Amino acid sequence: MARAFRATTRGYKADLETHERRLISQLCADVISLLERRGEQITDGAAESAADQGSAAGDDVFAHFRRELAGLGVGLEDSAASQEAEPAGLAAPEDPVLARLLPEAAEDPQEAAQLRRLTEASLRESKLAGLRTARMLLESDPVTLTEEQAPIFGRALNDVRLTLATRLGIEDEADAEQIHQMAGSSQAATTEQFMAEVYAFTTWLQETLFSAMLELLPDDGDEIGSAEEGAE
Template sequence: MAHGFKRTRKGITAHFEGPEVRLLQKLFSDVGTTLEPEPREDVDPLEALVGWDEEVAEPEDPAVRRLLPAASSDPEQAAEFRRLTDRSLRERKTAALRASSLALESDPVLLTTEQAQDFARSLNDVRMVLAARLGIETAEDAERVGKLTDFGKTESVEDYMAVVYNFVSWLQETLMTALTKTLPSR
């Protein structure tokens, strides 16, 4: 059974059982795959090499829209911001997801403050994707999902996703508590 993150003299640590490690690595991998840009056939090779995107459409997948939201309610400004930042934001998120997955290879997991921040971002991205898939839009939706916590009684895919969502939420909470303890005192 997982032991949440805690601050120690060596860094921020946690212990996971094999199935928990595999679950988290699968979640990180799935979100990374979700973040991959949709392939375009009309891409100029120089644009691809430099990382320049002439036009970037708003993601169709609601989960990706949560990960890469519009930066403005003004459509022109949102499109320009997306064009300038979409690729680098996807790359940073994917890099954090990969680093977090690799961190799970050690037992116990031992993170520096910087690694813990990446891990927290990765957990948050997983939660946002799961929230989109579970239809969490309001506090009432979150409360409904929060009540589905018994892994042994999952009867549907939604029940299973809710249990995973609650596990990831708990894990993120323990990590944020541990990170808070790294802040300098006043």
Template sequence: MAHVAKAFKYGLKGITGYLEPAERELLRGLLDDVISMLEPQLSSNEDPLTAMIGLDMNVKEPSDRALLRLLPNVMKSDDAASLEFRQLTERSLREGKIGALRAAAMGLDRNELVLTPEEAKLWSMALNDVRLVLAERLDIRDEADADHVHAMQDWSQAEDVESYLALVYNFTTWLQESLVQAMMASMDRKP
């Protein structure tokens, strides 16, 4: 699949972009994957009151590395305090991320993208979470790994899952970079 998306740019209409139908399908799939990772597991014995105020006393540190990267511990060397904090905050953090991912997915119903500043912010957050998950699947641990993946630019080289994922990762990186540049340009031009 050769991508022919146009980079996001800032102009008279605001922040605009263009994605081919196949690219929109690809992005929708990625966004949906991350949404399903983040959707909290409903437990039958959950106290509805604690759920209502956003507490989750059954929460645990995620065993999946990608999920742990999306929902990191708040303290580097205090697991007990991190868990306690997680009980208070993880649910709303998940909900916020799902909200941004859904907002981006909803914008994929047409080729032309015209984003308000708020939509652009949600898009940049959603693309970032997609990239964090892809990076974990690609085992990107350091700058050298990142460079190695970045070198994969030719879609005719996509012959296995890993090279395909690398190309998808590079596409989302390119898209996010152009979006952030457009957002910066729009911030610069504000009075």
């Protein structure tokens, strides 16, 4: 039986059954696959776009001369303008899970596309690194986290929860409560009930980790007292 995360002198510990650790690790692997495919799709799309542009330029026998004239500052304003045009933005992912893991950073569609082009890759790589770290940490029994690893593990659990929540159609507190009731009603007989149980378990595990982390936060009064003692 799983035992909640607890604060220790060396960080945080949780006792999980082997099948529980394997389950969470596999869920992390599933999210990793989603994020990696997103990166591959973007890379393939960029390569196709570059190939199309190269082919179009090659078909134009006057392209070289236009570039030379533009370099000399002679006419061809339309060519110069096309060279100075802003690169296209990046469209949001169609998969609702990816759309939730990699949300829009602005309400305006054009601004959101530009921001996504600039920031999505780093966000995606950060999530991938965290999920891979979580899988590594889940290999130990008990699961043991240092102060530095705890927030990374917590964020990985959150990405798993977001993935499950999206697949289960959880949009608000009422939906979440219904899923928790489904998880605690009886033994899982359907895929949805099994997912509900996994969602509830992942939620519980994340909450126990954050609660344990809060236990080790310094009290404001203690900080003030330490500062006063240091001043003396």
